[in-house]
Each structure stands twice: as C-alpha cells, then as structure tokens.
Amino acid sequence: MMLFGLEEATVVDLTGGVRASVGSASPEAAEATDATDAAAAADVFARAAWTGIAEPGDAAAGLLVQGLGAGPALTAVLDVWSGARLAHAVAATGVPLTDDLPALLEQGLQRWRPRLSSAEVIRSLQQAARVSARLLVPTDPTWPAGVDDLGLHAPIALWWRGVPTALTALSNSIALVGARAATGYGEHVAMEASAGLVDRGFLIVSGAAYGIDGMAHRAALASSGLTVAFLAGGVDRYYPSGHDALLSRIATSGAILSELPCGAAPTKWRFLQRNRLIAAASAATVVLEAGWRSGSLNTAGHAAALGRPLGAVPGPVTSPTSAGCHRLIREYDAVCVTTAEEMAELVGERMLSLTLDLPGSDGQSGFDARTSDQVRVFDALSTRAARTVPDIARRAGLSVSAVQGSLGALDLEGAVLEKETGWVRGR
Amino acid sequence: MMLFGLEEATVVDLTGGVRASVGSASPEAAEATDATDAAAAADVFARAAWTGIAEPGDAAAGLLVQGLGAGPALTAVLDVWSGARLAHAVAATGVPLTDDLPALLEQGLQRWRPRLSSAEVIRSLQQAARVSARLLVPTDPTWPAGVDDLGLHAPIALWWRGVPTALTALSNSIALVGARAATGYGEHVAMEASAGLVDRGFLIVSGAAYGIDGMAHRAALASSGLTVAFLAGGVDRYYPSGHDALLSRIATSGAILSELPCGAAPTKWRFLQRNRLIAAASAATVVLEAGWRSGSLNTAGHAAALGRPLGAVPGPVTSPTSAGCHRLIREYDAVCVTTAEEMAELVGERMLSLTLDLPGSDGQSGFDARTSDQVRVFDALSTRAARTVPDIARRAGLSVSAVQGSLGALDLEGAVLEKETGWVRGR
Numbered sequence: 001m002m003l004f005g006l007e008e009a010t011v012v013d014l015t016g017g018v019r020a021s022v023g024s025a026s027p028e029a030a031e032a033t034d035a036t037d038a039a040a041a042a043d044v045f046a047r048a049a050w051t052g053i054a055e056p057g058d059a060a061a062g063l064l065v066q067g068l069g070a071g072p073a074l075t076a077v078l079d080v081w082s083g084a085r086l087a088h089a090v091a092a093t094g095v096p097l098t099d100d101l102p103a104l105l106e107q108g109l110q111r112w113r114p115r116l117s118s119a120e121v122i123r124s125l126q127q128a129a130r131v132s133a134r135l136l137v138p139t140d141p142t143w144p145a146g147v148d149d150l151g152l153h154a155p156i157a158l159w160w161r162g163v164p165t166a167l168t169a170l171s172n173s174i175a176l177v178g179a180r181a182a183t184g185y186g187e188h189v190a191m192e193a194s195a196g197l198v199d200r201g202f203l204i205v206s207g208a209a210y211g212i213d214g215m216a217h218r219a220a221l222a223s224s225g226l227t228v229a230f231l232a233g234g235v236d237r238y239y240p241s242g243h244d245a246l247l248s249r250i251a252t253s254g255a256i257l258s259e260l261p262c263g264a265a266p267t268k269w270r271f272l273q274r275n276r277l278i279a280a281a282s283a284a285t286v287v288l289e290a291g292w293r294s295g296s297l298n299t300a301g302h303a304a305a306l307g308r309p310l311g312a313v314p315g316p317v318t319s320p321t322s323a324g325c326h327r328l329i330r331e332y333d334a335v336c337v338t339t340a341e342e343m344a345e346l347v348g349e350r351m352l353s354l355t356l357d358l359p360g361s362d363g364q365s366g367f368d369a370r371t372s373d374q375v376r377v378f379d380a381l382s383t384r385a386a387r388t389v390p391d392i393a394r395r396a397g398l399s400v401s402a403v404q405g406s407l408g409a410l411d412l413e414g415a416v417l418e419k420e421t422g423w424v425r426g427r
Numbered sequence: 428m429m430l431f432g433l434e435e436a437t438v439v440d441l442t443g444g445v446r447a448s449v450g451s452a453s454p455e456a457a458e459a460t461d462a463t464d465a466a467a468a469a470d471v472f473a474r475a476a477w478t479g480i481a482e483p484g485d486a487a488a489g490l491l492v493q494g495l496g497a498g499p500a501l502t503a504v505l506d507v508w509s510g511a512r513l514a515h516a517v518a519a520t521g522v523p524l525t526d527d528l529p530a531l532l533e534q535g536l537q538r539w540r541p542r543l544s545s546a547e548v549i550r551s552l553q554q555a556a557r558v559s560a561r562l563l564v565p566t567d568p569t570w571p572a573g574v575d576d577l578g579l580h581a582p583i584a585l586w587w588r589g590v591p592t593a594l595t596a597l598s599n600s601i602a603l604v605g606a607r608a609a610t611g612y613g614e615h616v617a618m619e620a621s622a623g624l625v626d627r628g629f630l631i632v633s634g635a636a637y638g639i640d641g642m643a644h645r646a647a648l649a650s651s652g653l654t655v656a657f658l659a660g661g662v663d664r665y666y667p668s669g670h671d672a673l674l675s676r677i678a679t680s681g682a683i684l685s686e687l688p689c690g691a692a693p694t695k696w697r698f699l700q701r702n703r704l705i706a707a708a709s710a711a712t713v714v715l716e717a718g719w720r721s722g723s724l725n726t727a728g729h730a731a732a733l734g735r736p737l738g739a740v741p742g743p744v745t746s747p748t749s750a751g752c753h754r755l756i757r758e759y760d761a762v763c764v765t766t767a768e769e770m771a772e773l774v775g776e777r778m779l780s781l782t783l784d785l786p787g788s789d790g791q792s793g794f795d796a797r798t799s800d801q802v803r804v805f806d807a808l809s810t811r812a813a814r815t816v817p818d819i820a821r822r823a824g825l826s827v828s829a830v831q832g833s834l835g836a837l838d839l840e841g842a843v844l845e846k847e848t849g850w851v852r853g854r
Contacts, residue, residue: 185743314741314753316612317765326741329756329763336756336763338744 039071040139046070047137047157052121052261053077053112054156055376055397056273060108062152067093070156077112110399114390124234124261131236133159133262142167144257147280149306155259155277159235162228162255166203169226173203174343175282175303177275177296178212178289179321186289186321189313190215193288196340198225202347205230205282207274208243208250212288212296221249230281231258232266232274239266257281267379269372272298279303284346286311286337290324297324304332309346311337370410373398377406378415378425386422466498467566473497474564474584479548479688480504480539481583482803482824483700487535489579494520497583504539537826541817551661551688558663560586560689569594571684574707576733582686582704586662589655589682593630596653600630601770602709602730604702604723605639605716606748613716613748616740617642620715623767625652629774632657632709634701635670635677639715639723648676657708658685659693659701666693684708694806696799696823699725706730711773713738713764717751724751731759736773738764797837800825804833805842805852813849 047070054061064073067090076086083106090105091097115121128135136143136158144167148154160167174197178186194204194216204220206213208229220227229250233239235258238247250256259277260270275295279285279302287310290296303310312334315322328334337343370378373396380395381387387395393403407423410416417426474497481488491500494517503513510533517532518524542548555562563570563585571594575581587594601624605613621631621643631647633640635656647654656677660666662685665674677683686704687697702722706712706729714737717723730737739761742749755761764770797805800823807822808814814822820830834850837843844853 185745189744313744314749314756314763316743317616317740318612322741323765326763326765329741330765330769336741336753338750338753338757342757 042071043069043139044135044137044157046074048125048135048261049074049121050156051159051259052124052264053115054108055111056155056259056270057150057153057276058108058111058397059152060104061112061156062154063090063095064105064108065156066152067095077109078116081109082106083109107399107402110401111393111397114394115397120263121261124263127234127236127262128159131161131262133161133235136160136167136257144170144281146170146282147277150276150280153276154280158257158259159261160255160257161235161251163253166226166228166253166255169203170205170228170281171283172201172347173205173228173282174347175205175278175285175299176212176216177206177278177285177287177299178216179291179294179296179324180209180211180213181291181321182211182215182289183319183321185315185319186212187215189315190288191219193286193313193340193343194219194225194227195223197343198223200340200344202344203228203254205278207231207271207278207299208239208247208256210240210242214243214246216288217246217250221253227254228281229254229256230274230277231256232260232270234258234260234262234264236262237265267376269376269379271295272375275299276302279308280306282308284309284311284343286313286343286346287325287328287334288313289315289321290328291321292323292327294324297328300328300332300334304334310334311343311346313337371406373402373406374410377403378410381416381423381425383425386419386424388422392423469498470496470566471562471564471584473501475552475562475688476501476548477583478586478686479551479691480542480824481535482538483582483686483697484577484580484703485535485538485824486579487531488539488583489581490517490522491532491535492583493579494522504536505543508536509533510536534826534829537828538820538824540826541821542824547690548688551690554661554663554689555586558588558689560588560662563587563594563684571597571708573597573709574704577703577707580703581707585684585686586688587682587684588662588678590680593653593655593680593682596630597632597655597708598710599628599774600632600655600709601774602632602705602712602726603639603643604633604705604712604714604726605643606718606721606723606751607636607638607640608718608748609638609642609716610746610748612742612746613639614642616742617715618646620713620740620767620770621646621652621654622650624770625650627767627771629771630655630681632705634658634698634705634726635666635674635683637667637669641670641673643715644673644677648680654681655708656681656683657701657704658683659687659697661685661687661689661691663689664692694803696803696806698722699802702726703729706735707733709735711736711738711770713740713770713773714752714755714761715740716742716748717755718748719750719754721751724755727755727759727761731761737761738770738773740764798833800829801833801837804830805837808843808850808852810852813846813851815849819850 050061050065050070084102086105087097087102142164176190176194190212197204198220203226204216205228206216217227227250231239235256238244247256275298279299285299285303285308287296287300300310312325312328314325314336329336335346376396376398377392380392389400389403393400407416415426417424477492477497511529513532514524514529569591603617603621617639624631625647630653631643632655633643644654654677658666662683665671674683702725706726712726712730712735714723714727727737739752739755741752741763756763762773803823803825804819807819816827816830820827834843842853844851
C-alpha cells in the first residue's frame with residue numbers, strides 16, 4: 001500500500017524508529033512506558049516525529065497537534081487524510097471552521113509530506129540517543145511554560161542537553177542578546193550585565209552566538225550562574241563551531257535547547273524562529289548592542305509582541321553597533337537600561353500595552369522584506385549545487401507550489417538563478 | 428516724607444534715573460516717547476525698574492505687573508500700598524481674591540523694599556547705555572513669545588545685545604544644553620548636532636557655559652548659523668570670563684539675553700531661572716551630555732513642564748556624563764535622539780501629555796533638596812565676609828523674615844555659620 005507515494009514499509013520504519021529512538025533517549029518517555037501509560041508515550045513519540053516534520057513555528061502543525069493531539073495528528077497525516085477532513089476533525093475540537101482552514105491544512109500536508117519520505121528523522125533520533133539528548137514535552141514539569149505564550153507557534157517539543165535545574169530556573173530568567181560583531185564596549189556591558197543579573201538570582205538566556213551572546217554566557221558561567229542557550233540547529237551540532245567548548249560547558253552546568261531534531265542544520269529561518277523561543281522562554285529580554293538591522297531586533301520584536309518587558313542598553317551615538325538599541329528605545333518603547341539593577345527591574349514591573357510594529361508571532365522579521373517562504377527557500381539553496389524544486393521543497397519544508405512561487409519572487413529580485421539542472425543562489 | 432524708610436529724594440532719584448537711562452538705552456522706548464505715547468514709555472521705564480527690583484521668576488511681581496500693569500504696580504509699591512490693598516487692586520482685574528493673596532503680596536513687598544533703597548538700579552541703567560544693551564518688553568514685535576508660556580513666572584522684560592533677526596528666529600530654535608565638564612564624545616556630538624540643526628534652518632539656543640553649551644554656540648557660528656545665549660547675570664558681564672571672545676561673537680551675529688539688569692552677578696538661583704528661559708524660548712530642548720545631577724536636567728525639567736519637546740542624546744553607560752541623559756530617557760520620557768535629523772523631528776511632532784515630576788514652574792529644581800529661598804540666601808553669602816541679615820535680604824531679594832527662616836534651615840544642615848558680625852558660608 002502506498003501512503004503519500006511512500007512504501008508502507010518506509011512509514012513503518014519511520015514510526016518504528018521514532019518509537020525505538022525516543023524510548024531510549026528520553027527518560028520521561030521510558031518512565032511513561034514502564035507505567036504502561038501508552039497514551040503519554042505515544043504523545044512523546046509523535047512529538048519527536050513532529051520536530052523533524054514541521055519547521056519551527058509552523059502554525060498549521062500547531063493547530064493540528066493542539067487540536068487533535070500529537071499522536072492522532074501524526075496518524076491522520078500518515079493515513080492520507082485530506083485538508084478538508086483534517087479541518088473537520090480540528091473543528092470538532094472547538095476550533096472555528098473558517099473558510100480557509102481546509103486550504104491551510106492542505107498546504108501543511110504538502111509541506112510535511114516531503115519529509116515523511118526522508119530517513120533523516122530516524123537518523124536524528126539515533127543521534128539523539130548517541131549524545132544523550134532528551135526530549136521535553138509540554139506536559140513535563142520542567143517544560144518552560146513561557147513558550148506556550150506563542151500559541152499555535154509554540155514548539156511541539158524541545159530537545160535538550162544539560163541539567164534539569166536550568167530548565168526550572170527559566171521562569172526567573174533574563175535574555176541577554178546582541179550583535180555578533182560586538183565592540184569592546186558591548187562586551188564589557190554584556191559581562192557586567194550578566195554577572196550582575198546572576199548575582200541577583202537570574203538565569204541568563206542567550207543564543208550562543210559570537211560577540212554579545214557568548215560574553216553573556218561566559219560571564220554567567222564565570223559567576224557560577226545558570227545559563228541556557230537556545231540553538232537554531234540540533235543540540236548535537238554546536239554552532240558556531242568556535243563556541244564548541246563554551247557550549248560544552250553550558251551543557252554541563254546549564255542547558256542547551258532546540259526545537260529541531262539532532263542533525264538539523266541552522267538556517268536563517270531557524271535563527272529567526274529560535275529568537276522567538278529566547279524571547280518567550282525568558283521573563284524579559286535586553287538587547288545590549290545591536291546594529292540598525294541586527295537579528296537581535298527580531299528577538300526584541302518577539303519579546304514585545306509577547307508582552308514581555310524589553311530593555312535596550314544605549315551606547316555612543318557614534319557607534320553603529322548601538323544604533324539598533326537606540327532604535328528600540330526611540331521607536332519601539334524599549335526601556336533604556338544602563339545597569340544590571342535596571343535590567344532586573346524590568347521583570348518587576350512589566351510594561352503594559354506594548355503595541356509594536358515589529359515581527360508578528362508568525363516569526364517573520366519586520367526588518368526583512370522577504371516573506372518567510374522566500375527566506376526558507378533561499379536557505380535551502382546552494383551557491384554551487386543546483387537543486388530541483390522537489391529537493392528544495394523537502395529541504396525548506398515547503399510545498400512544491402510554495403517553492404515555485406517563492407523562486408519566482410526571488411528570481412525577480414535576482415537572488416536566485418535557474419540552471420539546466422535546477423536552482424542556485426544568485427551573486 | 429519717608430517711603431518704606433527711604434527719603435523721598437531717593438525714590439525720585441530712582442524713578443528719574445530709570446526714566447533717563449532707559450530713554451537713552453532703548454530705541455523702542457525712545458520712539459515711543461517721540462510719538463508721545465506716554466503710556467507705552469512709562470511701561471518700558473517701569474519694566475526696566477522691575478528687572479532690578481524683583482528676582483527672576485518672582486510670581487508675586489508677575490501677578491502684580493500682569494494685573495495692574497508695570498507702571499501702576501511700581502507706583503503702588505512706591506506709594507507704600509499694603510499687601511491687602513494690592514490684593515484688592517489685583518482682584519479688581521479679575522484675579523480670584525484667594526485668602527493667601529494679601530500675604531503673598533505683602534511678602535513680595537518685603538522682598539522688593541530692600542532693593543528700592545539701592546542705587547544699583549540706576550547704575551545698571553547707566554551701564555546698559557554704555558554697552559548699548561537694549562530692553563525688550565512683551566509688546567515688542569521681537570519679544571520671544573515662548574517665554575509668555577511661563578505665566579506668572581514670565582520675565583517682566585529682557586535686556587539684550589545683538590541683532591534683531593536673532594530674536595525673531597527664536598520661534599524656530601532648538602536649545603542644546605549639557606555638562607560643563609563635557610567629554611570629547613559630548614563635544615563631538617554637540618558640534619554635529621549644532622551644525623546639523625543650523626543646516627536645517629534652526630537657531631541654536633544655549634547658556635554660554637563651558638563644555639557642551641560653548642561647543643553648541645561655536646559650531647553654530649562656524650556654520651554661519653544664528654545662535655542666542657541666555658545669561659544668568661547682566662548682559663554687560665560676560666560669564667564665564669573664558670567665553671568673553673565667544674560671547675562677543677554671539678553678540679555680533681546673534682543675541683545675548685538676560686532678564687537681569689546690567690551689573691547683576693550670576694548666582695545659582697539665577698542660573699536655575701535662566702534655564703527656564705532657555706527652555707521656554709526654544710521650540711525644543713535637547714540635553715547632549717549630563718551627569719546624574721547636572722543643571723541641564725533642570726533645563727530639561729522646565730522644557731517638559733512647559734510641554735516643550737525634550738530630547739536626550741544617549742552615550743556609553745560607562746560614562747558618568749551620560750547618566751543624566753539616560754535618566755531623562757528612562758524616567759522622564761525624553762525622546763532618545765541620536766542625530767540632528769532626529770532632533771529636528773522633535774519640533775515637528777510635539778509630545779503630548781508630558782507629566783514630569785521635575786521642577787515646577789516656580790523654578791525650583793526637583794533635583795535640589797533646598798527650597799528656592801535657601802538657594803538664594805546661600806547665593807547671597809560669602810565664604811569670608813560676614814553679612815548681616817538685612818544685607819543678605821537685599822542681596823537675595825528676599826524679606827528679612829524669609830532670610831531668617833532660610834538661615835535657620837541652612838544652619839541646621841551646617842551650610843552656614845553665624846559670626847559676631849553676621850553670616851558666612853560653612854565649610
């Protein structure tokens with residue numbers, strides 16, 4: 001029998017692999033199985049599979065999983081339900097059956113289908129077992145509750161390595177983010193801020209990037225504080241590689257989290273989605289140094305959109321790496337914070353009625369003219385190896401028609417080139 | 428006959444002196460006299476006298492002059508009216524006759540009386556004639572309309588030197604103020620701001636102090652722009668003396684203004700009052716660099732209290748001279764401005780509903796624990812020469828009882844010492 005054009009055996013392999021790998025990788029899942037809580041175990045397995053099938057922040061997947069449950073949702077996808085049938089099933093759980101719901105879910109099916117044929121999910125679960133990565137699901141007591149504020153864009157599950165206390169301390173955390181190309185001033189401020197916040201009992205959340213992020217983690221470790229890094233790729237792939245030792249140290253005393261399965265590569269899209277997790281998991285976000293179009297502003301936008309307190313550290317107006325901070329203060333009502341004490345105060349008095357014209361919760365950067373699909377398609381392209389549309393669809397986690405539309409737009413702006421054997425990035 | 432303990436001849440001298448000196452010093456007054464517009468001339472004479480009798484921002488004097496007219500108000504004071512009689516006269520002009528109005532005016536009389544016996548007013552008018560200082564009154568077409576927003580605290584008249592175009596351009600001006608102990612960073616920012624605003628057609632207002640003020644004036648002059656300095660003493664006394672050449676240049680192509688008569692020394696009280704004129708005369712105020720308790724914050728407070736747009740330039744959080752700017756942004760809703768363009772935008776879109784817990788329009792600094800009377804009494808004291816209470820009352824422009832009360836409070840905090848021959852400043 002063929003499912004979505006797949007041999008039944010492949011599907012059996014996929015779900016079997018999920019079951020086996022998660023069973024060995026996740027103590028929570030193992031406990032649940034021991035207790036013969038079959039429903040809970042099935043949920044864990046299905047969520048693990050979903051982390052490899054849906055790209056981060058996929059609202060259609062969120063709707064399906066939140067409506068039907070991760071297991072039934074996965075079964076429905078494997079059982080070749082149509083978008084219309086899925087829509088009616090979701091509507092039966094109380095979600096309003098809007099006109100565009102069947103189409104929304106049909107598009108989702110087209111995004112997820114290419115990934116069902118991939119052996120990557122199985123490989124990622126085996127890799128998780130090798131590096132002792134564990135899976136967190138929303139019912140776990142250590143699940144970071146803040147991310148649930150992302151609604152349909154909340155992660156379906158989180159892969160992680162580290163110590164459980166770091167997870168529970170996320171409820172009293174402040175995210176310190178900023179430019180990779182930080183100045184000496186920015187690094188000094190990051191060090192003071194991180195150490196000062198650790199002294200006040202806060203856990204430091206950041207993205208493990210070079211520059212500000214790295215300094216924030218390092219200063220927290222140096223102060224014997226807890227720190228957590230959210231990665232844009234799998235927790236088995238330390239990125240950037242220059243922070244290999246730093247990430248190992250974070251995994252030893254703090255935690256490293258990702259909603260992507262092991263083996264997943266960081267892409268621009270995934271960095272943007274990772275930023276929403278940093279903002280959502282933390283009680284407040286502070287941008288320490290950022291250029292006018294820095295990715296840190298994306299994190300700031302998520303924090304503000306979620307109603308999380310947002311701070312920005314000013315700097316010399318002559319420094320381009322402070323321009324983004326000044327922009328946040330000037331245009332987006334970020335609180336001007338100059339000391340760790342003022343940063344700690346952010347958590348005390350949450351700002352009300354923030355209305356920012358920044359990235360929406362769909363994760364698309366307000367500072368980026370490209371649509372989210374275009375970003376993902378561009379991510380999936382190489383500068384040298386030409387790739388076919390189906391290949392790009394699978395890599396980007398998009399439907400073939402979505403890829404074709406995005407390629408057309410990118411082609412118009414000269415960002416991509418069509419060769420005889422497929423598409424490559426332009427100049 | 429004795430008036431307020433004065434020989435009648437002294438009073439005649441005083442008013443005669445006013446008449447003669449202003450007649451020669453003020454072309455406006457001269458014109459008015461030529462046109463036999465006796466009422467207008469009398470008003471000019473009386474206002475000139477008031478600048479020497481009442482300290483800047485004296486609300487009782489403002490009430491009397493605005494209610495009765497400068498001439499009748501002066502006559503009433505010279506004619507030994509009581510506070511109660513003055514109150515009834517003022518009430519007849521529409522001012523509500525509150526319970527404390529007679530006492531308020533009686534206290535005013537006690538402040539003004541010591542100065543009526545002084546020959547200083549006459550000397551100051553002669554000095555004005557010598558340096559070609561002229562007098563501006565509210566009916567003059569070049570009167571800076573913005574200062575009328577100060578209400579009862581508005582200046583009764585303004586002494587000035589310079590070119591008339593500088594006065595009319597005040598309607599399109601931005602005040603650039605900041606620390607005397609400016610850093611290289613602050614001076615660089617002041618230069619860029621001033622030159623950039625001149626390029627956009629703005630007149631630059633400042634206070635001629637060392638540091639930021641001086642750089643703002645200099646850069647405006649270097650860009651062939653108009654610039655105006657408000658002084659805390661007479662316009663014949665260039666202060667600080669190190670800015671003698673700078674002030675001469677400002678007087679040649681711009682204007683120097685003061686509400687104090689020639690010969691008047693700058694005191695802390697007068698600096699604070701001068702700040703309200705800078706804020707009121709300008710369309711917006713920008714603080715470029717300021718310490719945590721800088722006097723620039725006083726100017727900023729006046730600007731905000733008047734509903735004028737207020738900007739502050741951020742700087743390194745490691746620089747104490749930027750702490751005041753960050754404080755304005757963080758606590759007082761000042762707009763974070765980083766370029767001349769952003770400063771110019773302040774004038775475009777005035778901020779609404781500013782409610783600052785900063786200095787009230789009574790000119791008292793919100794950053795200073797001393798009352799306004801105490802500041803003035805302390806100003807009037809010397810560290811060496813002991814001064815009697817009546818002498819202090821005359822110098823401070825306060826009543827004897829107010830001086831005694833303030834000396835008591837200052838004595839408690841150890842700021843003053845009583846010697847056998849009078850009072851001196853402590854340590």
